[in-house]
Amino acid sequence: MKYLLLIINITIALVFASCSSENNSTEKQKSKPIDNTKVSYVYQDDAQTKSIKNKGATIVKIATINLGKALNRAVKEEGAENAIDFCNHNAISITDSLANAEGVTIRRLAKKNRNPENETNPVESKIYKQYIVEWLSNKTLKSKIAINENGNPVYYKPIILNKKCLTCHGIPGETMPENIAAKIKELYPNDKAIDFKDKQPRGMWAVTFNKINIGKK
DSSP: OHHHHHHHHHHHHHHHHHHHHHHHHHHHHHHSOOOOOOOOBOOOOSHHHHHHHHHHHHHHHHHHHHHHHHHHHHHHHHOHHHHHHHHHHHHHHHHHHHHHHHTSEEEEEOSSOSSGGGOOOHHHHHHHHHHHHHHHTTOOOOOEEEEOTTSOEEEEEEEEOOGGGHHHHSOBTTTBOHHHHHHHHHHOTTOOOOSOOTTOEEEEEEEEOTTOOOOOO
């Protein structure tokens, strides 16, 4: 009889433990935030879409060349340490001049940013996350077009680092010289744009075509 009661008590205890575990699991699932952010991509291959892709690619190429020339000039004239400050304070004005000429908005976006103005919003974060997943899967990263909240098409293209970029965005003490790392820490104590490796996505370009309206999401 005592043996039977012992078996019954153990069974009850296991049942309660199982229920408690299920409740805890359910509570964790409830507390986990659900990402309901939606991205409205443009998948059409019509003339307008091709025009946006070609124009976006050209603008990004010109912007990249202009920034590269300005940075190289700053390094030669002021040295690598001082060029860090030059790049961060002048990059936006360089891209803005091109944006005004083309009637678009140009941004360089990054989750691990040096300039907080380059932070991604929820939609942009989701697009960038998709790029990271594709990169980790060894897929070729291609440009994307999405529609923003105003119905404007936005051309996205990932920013891929090369070995030269690692001087300012690499691993301190390894691919990033100690003096550069110290200067970045001094100028930008909250900097997140380091510890990258060669051929790794650092962020993405976003070119918004403000004069084109495809329709709100």
